[in-house]
Amino acid sequence: MRMPKIIFTMAALLALLQPLHAVVPAWEKEAPETVADLLAIQKQVQKVLPKCMAATVTLQMGGSSGSGVVVNKEGLVLTAGHVSGQPGRAVKIILADGRELKGKALGMNGKTDSGLVQITDPPKDLPVIEYDKSKEELPGIGQWCIAVGNPGGLDKDRGAVVRVGRIISATKDTLRTDCMLLGGDSGGPLFDFNGVVIGIHSRISSRPDQNMHVAMPAFQEDWDTLINSKVIGGRIGGNPQPDRAFLGVFTEDNEKGALVLEVREDSPAAKAGIQKDDIIQKVDDNEIKGAEALTDEIRKMKPKAKVKVTLLRDGKEKVLEVELGAR
Amino acid sequence: MAKKKSSRLNWAPVKSIYHIMKFVRIFPLLLGAALTLNGATLSTKLRTDGTELRAAFGEAAGDVAKACTVNIYAGSKFTGLGTVISSDGIVVAKNSEIDVADPGALRIVGPGKRIGRTRILARDIAYDLVFLDLGREVDPGYEWGDITALDHGTWVVAGVAGSSSGPSVRGGVCSAITREIKKAGGVIGVILGGKDGKEFGGVEVTEVAKEGPAEKAGVKRGDVIFAVDGQEVFDRAKMIEKVKSHDPGTAIKVTLKRKDKEMELEITLGYRQQVFSELKNRNDRMSGKVSVRRTGFKRVIQHEVSLGPLDMGGPLFDLEGRLIGINIAKANRVEFFAIPVSDIRAILEDKAREISEARGE
Known part of the structure; x- marks a missing residue:
């Protein structure tokens, strides 16, 4: 009765849509369905990759090493705040072709983990790449992306390491992808399939799907601060503030409080026995509703203060006493 | 109304309204926006190691993976995968995983459901490979590939230890320069x-x-x-x-x-990653279980296919189902190494006499 009519309508619709179908690239489908789709994805990745890799750099500060991406001819480098660290400190920039350049850290946001580095002696042929300047717009869920960086630190024989994956979730501060990251990747670029920077590698947990990147609106939001070598939101990174208390956890918002993604080695949190995956719910008698609330609460304290931290571990409540440290 | 249509049409050649709509260019964008507003996340089956993606990689190399991948046991302990490397029944696997297992009778399960005892025919310590005897002739099903076409971003497909239905595959890209991995001093x-x-x-x-x-x-x-x-x-x-x-x-x-x-x-002397730097320590902690031996290989292909240490010894294919390598190490959660097939063939030639003598030929 009604069914054949519907089928007819659908078939007609489908016929109309055929030409459109032909122009949808494989990477805009819900998932690649055939080997041909996979090959189309590979072709697009390899088309944009040389330029992406050329603009990806290694940053060395003292004994530590991270990644970054050069975004203009004047030598501006986007990186993670915890890589660039204290504004003004000396940074060695190593280009993909091995050339070593001098530079210095500009500003950083310790909360979103955005950071900038300026190359002070940019050569004329400095490889650069475009970055997404949106203030609001975010990559779509499922959008394909390419991660480049130096997992485990600089390795000249290996060069930068490439990963291809998809956006799992996106907020104005943070993108989450299934491009697997590791320490040393920090500050490295996440590209879309047009070779435009859409994120900066920031942090991970041991769960394979927890790969976090700073989203580009977070850079735009603080652009003046960053370019003027200021520090905001000093939660992580080389940002010494002697009279500010330090707990030593990196958390994200969770329905039940602040979920611990990382515990810094030798930090007050580590010494008190706070562990990854704990959900912090209270500091003394103050309820903690999320990552920011925890930062704010700790910020009010002084180093050496003793606080009671109430947390959920494997669903059970636990109270730990922590002696806070200094940043 | 729309909802009703889509469910009633499930059986029809056009599976659902959703399947039609996804042909429309704008749809992924709308979907993305809607999901973002909901604060939703990408379904696990659509991720790079998810079932939908595995199906596409399966089309490339699923059958050949089943035809040549075997499971190796020392006593009752599963020590990892092996790959049938010749039609006269030579299987290649990762040496160090078998070395560190409790000594016990070596057995091979597969290809298919067959179980049999096996023994070591030869070893190559420089590549961390061991050659085992399947004890029968078998068609490994694949053609030899080569790695000259491999570049950053080229898809590769790895055989992984599967479920009861046999080995399956997972894909990722070639992610770095093919090179020697020096022994860590x-x-x-x-x-x-x-x-x-x-x-x-x-x-x-x-x-x-x-x-x-x-x-x-x-x-x-x-x-x-x-x-x-x-x-x-x-x-x-x-x-x-x-x-x-x-x-x-x-x-x-x-x-x-x-x-x-x-x-x-x-x-x-200690291990660099244990003694030094928070970075190395932390990286190892973030990587889960890694291979017993992950350095000291003469030449490796590096890829990003998320494997476990017990998937080593398994095959690595290109998108045409040709064998291009044997997985040899999970170095960390990002870096996976495979020995190029050309190197394996050279070793096999080198060891031809040793292998035939061990077989009593």
Whole structure:
């Protein structure tokens, strides 16, 4: 009765849509369905990759090493705040072709983990790449992306390491992808399939799907601060503030409080026995509703203060006493 | 209304309204926006190691993976995968995983459901490979590929230890330059960041790693090391080179000056990643279980297919289902190594006589 009519309508619709179908690239489908789709994805990745890799750099500060991406001819480098660290400190920039350049850290946001580095002696042929300047717009869920960086630190024989994956979730501060990251990747670029920077590698947990990147609106939001070598939101990174208390956890918002993604080695949190995956719910008698609330609460304290931290571990409540440290 | 339509149409050639809509260019964008507003996340089946993606990779190499991948057991312990490398029944696998397993009868399960005892025909320590006897002829199903076309971003497909339905596959890209992975030497756990040279009379220790081998042996910040194993070394780079030439676990003698005193200390070298840097330690912690041996390979392809240490020994294919390598190490959660198939064929030729003698041919 009604069914054949519907089928007819659908078939007609489908016929109309055929030409459109032909122009949808494989990477805009819900998932690649055939080997041909996979090959189309590979072709697009390899088309944009040389330029992406050329603009990806290694940053060395003292004994530590991270990644970054050069975004203009004047030598501006986007990186993670915890890589660039204290504004003004000396940074060695190593280009993909091995050339070593001098530079210095500009500003950083310790909360979103955005950071900038300026190359002070940019050569004329400095490889650069475009970055997404949106203030609001975010990559779509499922959008394909390419991660480049130096997992485990600089390795000249290996060069930068490439990963291809998809956006799992996106907020104005943070993108989450299934491009697997590791320490040393920090500050490295996440590209879309047009070779435009859409994120900066920031942090991970041991769960394979927890790969976090700073989203580009977070850079735009603080652009003046960053370019003027200021520090905001000093939660992580080389940002010494002697009279500010330090707990030593990196958390994200969770329905039940602040979920611990990382515990810094030798930090007050580590010494008190706070562990990854704990959900912090209270500091003394103050309820903690999320990552920011925890930062704010700790910020009010002084180093050496003793606080009671109430947390959920494997669903059970636990109270730990922590002696806070200094940043 | 729309909802009703889509469910009633499920059986029709056009599966659902959703399937039609996804052909429309704008739809992924709308979907993305809607999901973002909901704060939703990408369904696990659509992720790069999800079932939908695995199906596409399965089309490329699913059948050949089933035809050549075997499971290896030492006693009752699963030690990893193996790959049938010749039609006369030679299987290649990762040597060190079998080495560290409790000794027990070696068995091969597969291809298919067949179970049989096996024995070692030959080993190649430089590549960490072992060759086993399947004891029967079998069609491995694949063609030889080559790695000349491999570049950053080229898809590769790995055989993984599967479920009851047999081995399955997972895909990812070739992610770095094909190269040698040097053996990781040992470290004493100091930073030589100060003065050095002949005039200075040695190399200054500026930091001593906490609980590292040097600290345990009594080295202190400010000490000036001037000899290793009785040989004078005044140059920083040469001293690092000399220490690194020894494997972790080896004891070396270090001679140093502290103010006006001279002393000789014996230091047992540690693993770099254990002794040094929060970074390395943390990276290992973030990587889950890694391969027992993950350094010291003459040549490897590097890829990003998320595998476990027990998926090593399994095959690596290109998108046309040709064998291009044998997985040999999970170095960390990002870096996976495979021995190129050309190297394996060269080793097989090298070991041809050893293998036929072991088979009693």
